[in-house]
Amino acid sequence: MTADTxxxxxxxxxPTHEPPAAVRATAVVFVLTVVIAIIxxxxxxxxxxxxxxDVPIGAAGPHAASGQIAAMLEQQAPGAFAVTYYPGADALxxxxxxxxxxxxxxxxxxxxxxxxxxxxxxxxxxxxxxxGTGIAEHSGAELRVEDLAPPTAxxxxxxxxxxxxxxxxxxxxxxxxxxxxxxxxxVWTRLAAMVVFSxxxxxxxxxxxxxxxxxxxxxxxxxxxxLTLGVLATGMALLGLGSLFGRVGLALGALAxxxxxxxxxxxMTGPELLxxxxxxxxxxxxxxxxxxxxxxxxxxxxxxxxxPVAVLSCWLAVGTALVVLAALRQRRTLxx
Numbered sequence: 001m002t003a004d005t006x007x008x009x010x011x012x013x014x015p016t017h018e019p020p021a022a023v024r025a026t027a028v029v030f031v032l033t034v035v036i037a038i039i040x041x042x043x044x045x046x047x048x049x050x051x052x053x054d055v056p057i058g059a060a061g062p063h064a065a066s067g068q069i070a071a072m073l074e075q076q077a078p079g080a081f082a083v084t085y086y087p088g089a090d091a092l093x094x095x096x097x098x099x100x101x102x103x104x105x106x107x108x109x110x111x112x113x114x115x116x117x118x119x120x121x122x123x124x125x126x127x128x129x130x131x132g133t134g135i136a137e138h139s140g141a142e143l144r145v146e147d148l149a150p151p152t153a154x155x156x157x158x159x160x161x162x163x164x165x166x167x168x169x170x171x172x173x174x175x176x177x178x179x180x181x182x183x184x185x186x187v188w189t190r191l192a193a194m195v196v197f198s199x200x201x202x203x204x205x206x207x208x209x210x211x212x213x214x215x216x217x218x219x220x221x222x223x224x225x226x227l228t229l230g231v232l233a234t235g236m237a238l239l240g241l242g243s244l245f246g247r248v249g250l251a252l253g254a255l256a257x258x259x260x261x262x263x264x265x266x267x268m269t270g271p272e273l274l275x276x277x278x279x280x281x282x283x284x285x286x287x288x289x290x291x292x293x294x295x296x297x298x299x300x301x302x303x304x305x306x307x308p309v310a311v312l313s314c315w316l317a318v319g320t321a322l323v324v325l326a327a328l329r330q331r332r333t334l335x336x
Contacts, residue, residue: 042259046274052080055124055272056100058115059083060092061107069105072135077127089113096120096148099296099304102270103128103148111141119149119299121270122158149299154214161215161298162268164205168227169262169287171201172234173254180242180250187243187327191320194235202228215298222297226305230290233312233319234261237286240322244329260285267291283308286315 018024059069070083086092089106096103096117102124103116114132116125129145136143151158175197179190206224209215216223234257242250264274264282271279271288282288289311296305 039259042263046263046278049275050123050269050273052077052124052127053272053276054082055080055102055270057081057083057128058086058092058095058101058104059106060086060089060104069107069135072138073131076131076134080127089115093148097300097303099300102272105132105135107139110144112136112139112143114143114145116145116147117149117299118147118151118158119295121273121295122151122162123269123273152214152217154217158215160209160213161294164209164215164294165262165265165267165287165291168205168230168290169234169257171205172198172231172286173238173257175201176235176238176242177250177254179239180247185330187323187330190239190243191236191323194239195232198228198232198235201231202226209298219297219301222302223294226290226293226297229309229312229316230286230293233315234286234290236319236323237315238319240319240326243326244322257287261287264288265291267294284311286312289315 019027061069073081073083083104084095084101086095086104089108092101092104092106092115095101096115099120102120103114105128106113106115112132112135114128116128118125125147132143132145155161175194179193183190183193202224205227206216206220209223210217210220238250238253238257241253245252261282264271264278264285265287266274266279266282267287271283271292273279274282283292289308293305293308293312296302296308
């Protein structure tokens with residue numbers, strides 16, 4: 001007598017209950033709309049609220065101490081400028097070249113002189129030139145404009161340097177994402193690859209700015225060093241977040257870099273032209289520090305670079321520490 005080996009009939013798998021297609025499509029449209037709105041606000045709000053707020057400038061000349069220039073500035077642009085007085089035009093020039101102020105006005109026997117630095121901020125330089133014209137009309141003399149950090153002949157408006165804000169962010173973000181996904185276990189290899197890539201990216205972007213865009217024409221290796229440090233600091237911070245916290249850390253870091261760091265970098269305008277407080281906050285982020293360092297290297301022979309170098313070094317140290325922690329955690333996991 002043989003045993004019955006016939007298996008009982010299998011029940012059909014219960015169908016998964018999904019929302020109707022119309023509901024799913026509506027959810028996709030809603031989520032994408034919110035995402036687009038957030039991106040638009042992140043980039044448009046700083047631009048929409050661009051205005052001069054306590055921009056540091058200087059004044060020099062025998063009549064400057066009486067407050068004549070400050071009174072004229074307050075009349076034409078209330079609250080826009082913070083004026084520092086200098087004993088003479090040469091002292092004001094030194095302050096501009098050291099990046100202590102963005103520019104200023106010198107009252108000389110021959111008439112008023114607008115001392116500007118387009119390389120520091122083309123928008124502020126244009127504002128000072130326009131205000132200087134009003135001061136000259138008030139004094140009845142012709143305005144003389146002296147640009148101490150002029151743009152290049154191939155990029156007279158400084159557009160090439162200003163437009164590099166988003167590409168610089170992507171130059172740090174994309175390799176971090178690629179390395180986290182391509183090298184799932186080789187944490188130390190990720191770190192070495194990011195260092196090498198940052199150097200290559202720095203040389204490449206500087207070469208494009210010099211020989212393709214014409215945005216710089218001096219201090220090529222100084223600009224290369226500034227770009228390398230900026231890409232490395234931003235990229236290492238993102239790589240550290242991705243190495244230690246996985247996709248969540250990488251996603252949060254990428255969103256912060258694109259939606260916060262990039263709009264608040266001040267590379268296109270200057271941090272003092274961003275909404276109050278946000279410009280200063282942006283200078284503590286990698287993109288803002290890199291923007292200031294880049295302008296210092298490109299137009300001021302490195303003057304004013306100490307603070308942004310310190311900020312970028314801190315971000316580089318934090319990112320490296322996160323990568324090291326990820327490597328140590330992986331070692332402990334493999335040991336057990």
